[in-house]
Amino acid sequence: MTKKRLFITLLIAIYSTLLGSEVTKYIRYVYQGQESYGILEGETVRELDGDIFSAPTLSGKTLQLSEVQLLAPCKPTKVIAVGLNYRSHIGNRPIPKYPGLFAKYPSSIIAHEESIIMTSDATDLHYEGELVIVIGKEVKNITVSEAHNYIFGVTAGNDVSERKWQRDDLQWLRAKASDTFGPIGPVITTGLNYNDLLLQTRLNGELQQSERTKDLVYNVDTIVSYISRYLTLFPGDIIFTGTPGTTKAMKPNDIVEIELEGVGVLRNKVVAAKDKKGIY
Ligand code: MG
Secondary structure (H helix, E strand, O other): OOHHHHHHHHHHHHHHHHHHHOOEEEEEEEEOOEEEEEEEEOOEEEEEEOOOOOOOEEEEEEEEHHHOEEEOOOOOOOEEEEEOOEHHHHOOOOOOOOOEEEEEOHHHEEOOOOEEEEOOOOOOEEOOEEEEEEEOOOEOOOOHHHHHHHEEEEEEEEOOEEHHHHHHOOOOHHHHHOOOOEEEEEEEEEOOOOOOOEEEEEEOOEEEEEEEHHHEOOOHHHHHHHHHHHOOEOOOOEEEOOOOOOOOEOOOOOEEEEEEOOOEEEEEEEEEOOOOOOOO
8 A cells, every 4th residue: 555545545534533522614615627525624625425424535635715616515305494583583583393494495595705686676685693503414204302313414594585575475484595695605504503503694795693403493403304294305405494683685796605613704796687588
């Protein structure tokens, strides 16, 4: 065995041990036209062979974060969201008797630094900073106490919502599931205590939302168990868990940042769509 090969094998052994319980940050990215998953350590990216949900190994190749284009950190088959899940957001409305679910689409998902596109008829487009659960294994019908075994990690998300459409439409489809209405990232972090993380939202640098995930009405494990009664969840599927406090309307060129403790800052700019007059 060459020295280089031995070194790589040792690294893989060390990382395999670490992957179990330690805090690890995963990214998905493009480098020279090639899409890969990697482990992020500071500014260093360690490339992985295979996807993060099926025992990846280190390829031995390292890159700098500045050299890669970040993608959304996973590719969900489904995107589920829970509404009204912090008392600070519920206000005077009754506490839901069970988690209130709605859907976004995989095509709503964008990466850190991608633009949120605001169509010309959007008049009340809000951010919603949220903790997002990333499922690690196929799962159906599990109890609350089993749920943690199926959760890969967490990321930050922005459940972008057009409030007028949310009020007026038959369902929340265009209000919640339009293209670009689901920024997630920049990383998926494993090994965190997702039941007590600080979640903050800034609009153009000003703090708007700040709360800990221990204040969730229905916590992460409860949400996963509840959803698993009805829907099979697959590796990479994601669940937005609800937003705290109050939200505000955004306008083109605004910068919105969602920061989740242990994950980092998800930053996106709002951009006016170049849609056609008379399209509807
Ligand atoms: Mg929400």
